Amino acid sequence: MADPAADKKAQSRLKALLLVTALPLIVTTIAVFGGQFGLLDVETARGLLVLTVVRGLIFVGLFAALAAVLIARADIRDRGVLALLALVLAAGSALVFFTQSAKAVPGPNDVTTDPADPPALSRQLMAARTAANASPLGQSVACEGLEPLPTQIAPEVAGWAVRQAGFNVIGFAAFRAEGDRDGYFFGLGHDAVVRIRPGRTDVRVIAHQDQPQGDVACRLARRILDEMTDQGRR
Missing domain, CATH: 1.20.58 (Methane Monooxygenase Hydroxylase; Chain G, domain 1)
Structure with missing residues (x-):
């Protein structure tokens, strides 16, 4: 018993x-x-x-x-x-x-399609980064397979693509669109800039914090480019 x-x-x-x-x-x-x-x-x-x-x-x-x-x-x-x-x-x-x-490994946190002349951030976006206690900007680098679009995308399309990639669109003008994105965990957000020039459209994505995040910035930049490409074909 x-x-x-x-x-x-x-x-x-x-x-x-x-x-x-x-x-x-x-x-x-x-x-x-x-x-x-x-x-x-x-x-x-x-x-x-x-x-x-x-x-x-x-x-x-x-x-x-x-x-x-x-x-x-x-x-x-x-x-x-x-x-x-x-x-x-x-x-x-x-x-x-x-x-x-395994995903929290070092990776580029500031990526662009044009490392020699990366798209600049507007005063509004820089102010938003300051409010978010974001890390200072560093050197923007390339991602594997990340190429500029050889066409001049309409600002409305660029803004739409930024939104589809999960960013809050801060604004878009004749030759640019940009937005910010809060991370789901720990506040690890990102900012995105689309620069539009005659015959070329470039993208830049920058993490808020200089923390190991793998290829998140690269994936977000590719998503924006893919959305602009798909929308441009319609």
């Missing part, structure tokens, strides 16, 4: 271990919302909490899940559910973390 005191003690241990396996998710949620709403700066939210603290908690959570499984072996019927939840939380957190970490 099972010892009620021992079973109660085992249940308490399992609940504590379940809480440990949930810590990576809890800390990540705090970091994401703290960064998104400006309560934490990007370096603290992403660099310290997620990429350092959560990384350590992932391994702690995996050991906690293993301990939960060992405790549950004595009474799978009554303890199995908590052990399974701990295992799912630990394994799921590890999978998501390492999948996303």
Whole structure:
């Protein structure tokens, strides 16, 4: 016959271990919302909490899940559910973390179709960057496969393409269109500029923060170019 005191003690241990396996998710949620709403700066939210603290908690959570499984072996019927939840939380957190970490690699954060003469930002967009506490502008570089359009795109089409790429259009004029974009996580936003000249249209995308983001800037610039190309064919 099972010892009620021992079973109660085992249940308490399992609940504590379940809480440990949930810590990576809890800390990540705090970091994401703290960064998104400006309560934490990007370096603290992403660099310290997620990429350092959560990384350590992932391994702690995996050991906690293993301990939960060992405790549950004595009474799978009554303890199995908590052990399974701990295992799912630990394994799921590890999978998501390492999948996303693989994307957080160094990459160009200021890209353009014309590195020799990158499109300049208007005063309005520069003011928006200052308000967003964006990093200072650096050297704009090329992306693989990112080429200027050999045609003069209409400003309305450029503005439409910027919007379709997920940017808020700040404005467009006779020879330009531009916008900004808030990131979904940690406030890692981007700005976009489309420069229109006779026989050529160039694009520039600049990250707000100098943080490793892989090829995000390149993908956003390609998206704008693709949208302008598709709209121009219609």
